[in-house]
Amino acid sequence: MLMRKLLLATTALAFAIAPAFAEPVVIRMVSKDLVSTNPPDVKHIERIEAAMAAKGTEIDIQIVDLPSSGYADALSVMLLSGDIPDLIYFRGGDAKMVEQGILEDLTPWIEKSPNLKAALYPHNVERLANYPYLLYVYPPRMPQPVIRKDWLEKSGLPAPQTVEDYVALFTAIKDGDFDGDGVANTYGVTTADNTNELDSIFNRAFGVTGSWIKNEAGEWVNARITSREKDKIAFYASLREKGLFDPEYITSKFDVKEDKFYTGKAGVIFGSSAEVIDIYGGKMRQCIRTPSWCCWRRPRGRPSRAIRPSTCPRKRAALPCPRCPSTRTR
Numbered sequence: 364m365l366m367r368k369l370l371l372a373t374t375a376l377a378f379a380i381a382p383a384f385a386e387p388v389v390i391r392m393v394s395k396d397l398v399s400t401n402p403p404d405v406k407h408i409e410r411i412e413a414a415m416a417a418k419g420t421e422i423d424i425q426i427v428d429l430p431s432s433g434y435a436d437a438l439s440v441m442l443l444s445g446d447i448p449d450l451i452y453f454r455g456g457d458a459k460m461v462e463q464g465i466l467e468d469l470t471p472w473i474e475k476s477p478n479l480k481a482a483l484y485p486h487n488v489e490r491l492a493n494y495p496y497l498l499y500v501y502p503p504r505m506p507q508p509v510i511r512k513d514w515l516e517k518s519g520l521p522a523p524q525t526v527e528d529y530v531a532l533f534t535a536i537k538d539g540d541f542d543g544d545g546v547a548n549t550y551g552v553t554t555a556d557n558t559n560e561l562d563s564i565f566n567r568a569f570g571v572t573g574s575w576i577k578n579e580a581g582e583w584v585n586a587r588i589t590s591r592e593k594d595k596i597a598f599y600a601s602l603r604e605k606g607l608f609d610p611e612y613i614t615s616k617f618d619v620k621e622d623k624f625y626t627g628k629a630g631v632i633f634g635s636s637a638e639v640i641d642i643y644g645g646k647m648r649q650c651i652r653t654p655s656w657c658c659w660r661r662p663r664g665r666p667s668r669a670i671r672p673s674t675c676p677r678k679r680a681a682l683p684c685p686r687c688p689s690t691r692t693r
């Protein structure tokens with residue numbers, strides 16, 4: 364076995380630390396949304412195997428199938444039953460596996476690997492020093508707020524920089540009827556599940572600068588129990604009371620959040636990375652191709668008629684359209 368119980372988030376980086384063997388070494392890998400029944404996944408694995416073989420390292424990657432829905436629970440059950448793949452993608456629950464002693468200390472392996480070692484970001488190095496079992500070679504992910512450019516221009520406000528600026532922008536969105544349907548029915552901002560995304564822009568403004576901060580007595584305490592955190596939560600409550608923050612956030616998953624953005628129910632949402640924000644931009648461009656955001660047109664000199672669903676811009680963007688029966692729900 365190449366590396367028993369190695370824990371990595373990306374396979375390509377894992378192979379960089381594999382020593383050369385004469386025979387293909389079997390590496391069993393489990394990852395969310397990576398399944399042997401998806402041909403593009405299989406092709407990608409084959410490309411990795413071929414590239415590694417070309418470098419003199421023969422490997423045989425075997426995908427361990429787990430459902431995407433409920434992945435974390437299914438993974439936990441599998442590991443606790445004693446079936447432990449070589450590469451594991453975790454969605455939480457890893458600390459429990461560390462306590463059981465089934466995860467590998469990556470430190471010596473990374474030390475041997477010039478490629479992986481060189482690819483580490485400074486925060487990777489620091490995290491590994493404290494917790495050498497889990498590795499995500501990504502830049503830090505910080506949710507970033509986004510707004511339609513034309514709506515920001517309609518608000519007449521500059522890009523917000525202070526807490527007051529954000530309140531002013533959310534208020535302009537709420538009162539401005541930027542979608543032009545004659546009703547003030549747009550929240551300034553919405554999030555998914557919790558207020559973590561709001562935290563990404565407001566934490567520092569309220570002095571919440573880390574998970575552990577010093578209190579007034581100079582003692583290290585969890586930020587959640589400080590007056591700064593309470594002030595921030597009171598601010599969020601005030602946003603909700605003013606109708607600026609969508610109160611349904613707590614029951615909204617990410618897809619519901621995004622749909623509220625595309626359909627004009629919320630003016631600002633957050634994207635977790637540049638790639639995600641690029642998806643928002645692409646979908647939004649398709650949504651607003653027609654100014655009314657609606658698949659009904661009223662040609663001049665003719666009675667109102669519905670256009671064919673195939674030409675509905677919202678349907679093309681795989682979004683629900685109130686006028687297209689086939690896309691009303693999804």
Ligand SMILES: [Ca+2]
Pocket residue numbers: 540541542543544545546547548549
């Ligand atoms: Ca409106």
